Amino acid sequence: MPRPLRKDYYNEALQYSYANHHGVRQNRAANTYSGNYAINNTLRPAGNMAHIKANTVKYPSPVRQNPKAAKVPKRKLKKGLNPLQLLIKLVFSLCFFAALVYYVFPYNFVNYFEPMLLNRVLNKNVKFNAKEFVMPTAKYLANSNFNNERLIVPLRHSKAQMVPLAPSSRFYALEDKLNTLALKYPQIQPSIYVWDYTKSRSAEINSNAIYPSASIIKLPILVELLKYSESLKKAGYDPIDFHSKLQFNEIYRTEGSGTMQYEASGVYHSIHHLASIMIQSSDNSATNMLLEQIGGMEGLNSAARNWGLPSTQMTNWLPDLKGTNTVSAKDMATLLYNIDNPKFLNSNSKYAIQQYMSNVHNTTLIKAGLPKDAEFLHKTGDIGTMLGDAGIVYAPSGRKYIVVILTKRNFNDYSARDFIQQASSLIYKSVIENADVY
Secondary structure, three states, X not given: OOOOOOOOHXXXXXXXXXXXXXXXXXXXXXXXXXXXXHHHHHHOOOOOHHHHHHHOOOOXXXXXXXXXXXXXXOOOOOOOOOHHHHHHHXXXXXXXXXXXXXXXXXXXXXXXXXXXXXXXXXXXXXXXXXXXXXXXXXXXXXXXXXXXXXXOOOOOOOOXXXXXXXXXXXXXXXXXXXXXXXXXXXXXXXXEEEEEOOOOEEEEEOOOOOEEOHHHHHHHHHHHXXXXXXXXXXXXXXXXXXXXXXXXXXXXXXXOOOOXXXXXXXXXXXXXXHHHHHXXXXXXXXXXXXXXHOOHHHHHHHHHHHHOOOOOEOOOOOOOOOOOOEEOXXXXXXXXXXXXXXXXXXXXXXHHHHHHHOOOOOOOOHHHHOOOOOEEEEEEEEEOOEEEEEEEEEOOOOOEEEEEEEEEOOOOOOHHHHHXXXXXXXXXXXXXXXXXXX
């Protein structure tokens, strides 16, 4: 029986025709076709073509497809935007640009373009101070000084140089008496701190409140002057010679307390003399001369931070009639307490402070409420709205205590002086004469 054509002939022939169309020669389909043809011719008997045709499997003839005739999908066209959406977008854009033009452009022009560019062109003769532009508060707010430039620098937190007051108990009986006394003077706002050396107890009334310092600020100026002299010696330099002289110029002349304001310019005074009249007669001109020796207000403020006095701040050269320089009763008590601290002041500085403070001319405040045989080392302060006194009381028995009394008052109200005198007498009796009462 004749062998039928292979069933995969037409498929292979289709691949062959496609390959020929693309220029790729493939021999497999041709070889297969030749093989079938040869076999069929070999097995075909003569005169029996009808039988072969009857038994031959017919397959549909392959159809050659042209690749170029392949259909390409048409691109879908975007539908048109809704007119309502277009209108909404247009309105929104117009509102946005209108707000931009109305608010942003004028603000930028007035605050940035005009002062930074336009004014510099129109005002070429005007000098631009970059420091004032960057630090506008440097004129009245600074905590450091470098090359005669006021600066604001981060505070470095370190251990305070002064020993803080740490009372073992409170003198509540004395506090009650002082509060009762204050009720008799409703126009007075007192701030009081008392420290009893013998029993390490304290009496406090509003002691941490910040008050105008008046001339009491001269006490930390004196301490810093002596501390600065000590630091120079420790660093290997010559300490301040208190017998050396400074020239009094017009820049130091100022009104207020003291007689140096009436002296002629160009006169020389020793540092010792300036320190004496600063404390004893509260001379403002002498204070400004010594203040410059310790680095000005910034030098004093830096020292106060290092000492651990948070409320002591100087922002104005003397006379500070508006009361911008500040202290607190506890700050001044801490300063007085550390005069005896050998790690803070040496013996020579301690002796000098005692000499200056033992001959203060104003004895109408705390001193007036003490017995005549009691010694008092102190510094007073007096401006229109504040009256105060701060010092150390030495009793004949050998006992001593620190007392600081600050009062806010109506302008030049003399009742504040009466309050301080009565409070001083009450404190002396409670601490020295009735020492066992708590």
